[in-house]
Amino acid sequence: MALAAARRLLLHAGSRLGRREAVDGARRFANKRVLVETEGPAGVAVMKLRNPPVNSLSLECLTEFTISLEKLENDKSIRGVILTSECPGIFSAGLDLLEMYGRNPAHYAEYWKNVQELWLRLYTSNMILVSAINGASPAGGCLLALCCDYRVMADNPKYTIGLNESLLGIVAPFWFKDMYVNTIGHREAERALQLGTLFPPAEALKVGVVDELVPEDKVHSKARSVMAKWLAIPDHSRQLTKNMMRKATADNLIKQREADIQNFTSFISKDSIQKSLHMYLEKLKQKKG
Numbered sequence: 001m002a003l004a005a006a007r008r009l010l011l012h013a014g015s016r017l018g019r020r021e022a023v024d025g026a027r028r029f030a031n032k033r034v035l036v037e038t039e040g041p042a043g044v045a046v047m048k049l050r051n052p053p054v055n056s057l058s059l060e061c062l063t064e065f066t067i068s069l070e071k072l073e074n075d076k077s078i079r080g081v082i083l084t085s086e087c088p089g090i091f092s093a094g095l096d097l098l099e100m101y102g103r104n105p106a107h108y109a110e111y112w113k114n115v116q117e118l119w120l121r122l123y124t125s126n127m128i129l130v131s132a133i134n135g136a137s138p139a140g141g142c143l144l145a146l147c148c149d150y151r152v153m154a155d156n157p158k159y160t161i162g163l164n165e166s167l168l169g170i171v172a173p174f175w176f177k178d179m180y181v182n183t184i185g186h187r188e189a190e191r192a193l194q195l196g197t198l199f200p201p202a203e204a205l206k207v208g209v210v211d212e213l214v215p216e217d218k219v220h221s222k223a224r225s226v227m228a229k230w231l232a233i234p235d236h237s238r239q240l241t242k243n244m245m246r247k248a249t250a251d252n253l254i255k256q257r258e259a260d261i262q263n264f265t266s267f268i269s270k271d272s273i274q275k276s277l278h279m280y281l282e283k284l285k286q287k288k289g
């Protein structure tokens with residue numbers, strides 16, 4: 001309830017701000033964790049995640065992301081969105097582990113509902129989505145990129161991308177898996193999911209997790225030129241085609257959303273899974289010291 005009220009407030013405040021800045025020509029709105037700028041080619045917004053240090057998808061970040069997307073969907077002048085990060089070297093570290101560790105079942109259920117919500121919105125968006133992957137992109141970070149219609153990645157071997165859930169002792173849910181299979185094919189997905197592979201850029205390109213690699217300082221300009229090519233296609237035919245390609249995968253989750261929330265909640269609440277997450281968080285901490 002509290003979250004729904006916050007969401008309504010944010011939407012309202014955001015739309016007031018968006019309108020005022022549009023009058024000034026600045027075309028920019030921001031929540032705390034997501035910045036949206038609509039400068040550049042007509043009809044294109046750039047959405048930047050800014051939840052330092054690693055753009056983990058906390059409940060607040062997911063909510064702000066979903067609201068920003070909803071606002072862009074409602075703005076008929078926007079046809080395409082470039083999704084990128086403001087955190088140096090990190091696209092997104094994926095779902096926030098602290099939302100899935102040491103909390104109660106009601107929190108897990110609420111969190112998962114919001115993860116589903118964002119995924120459904122992104123994956124089925126009518127807008128053209130291009131990701132400008134300017135950093136590490138594990139698990140939920142990879143999921144965001146996979147929702148896009150085209151993925152441009154910085155060719156920096158320090159950055160990796162992939163669904164690494166099995167390394168954490170958790171399991172990618174069926175809809176993560178379905179989208180992976182749709183993108184890289186069954187055999188590659190089967191292997192990468194079991195091994196929790198985090199692909200460096202050259203391998204990510206080879207296997208099809210990303211569509212193009214460019215030097216780091218060219219990621220944004222390339223994303224813009226890709227966007228220009230996609231904008232040249234009539235919206236109605238592109239949207240109908242996208243819908244035809246993606247609907248079955250999205251419907252598969254829509255028809256079992258509640259069961260998926262229950263599955264997640266009971267899985268993540270298990271002592272053994274909490275122990276795995278604890279160990280993984282400790283490993284992240286030790287990496288520093």
Ligand SMILES: CCCCCCCCCC/C=C/CC(=O)SCCNC(=O)CCNC(=O)[C@H](O)C(C)(C)COP(=O)(O)OP(=O)(O)OC[C@H]1O[C@@H](n2cnc3c(N)ncnc32)[C@H](O)[C@@H]1OP(=O)(O)O
Binds near residue numbers: 093097141284285
């Ligand atoms: C039967 C089937 C039922 C199905 C049920 C479903 C099961 C669950 C499915 C859930 C799916 C989950 C998908 C996910 O997204 S899980 C998250 C996976 N993410 C990762 O593995 C990334 C981990 N992070 C890193 O590898 C690195 O941090 C980095 C992103 C490469 C950045 O490295 P860095 O050296 O620049 O920064 P680092 O020092 O490691 O981190 C800085 C601080 O940030 C904290 N942190 C990092 N990642 C996360 C995260 N995902 N969530 C929360 N916090 C994170 C890190 O611990 C540091 O914190 P601190 O400064 O030490 O306090």
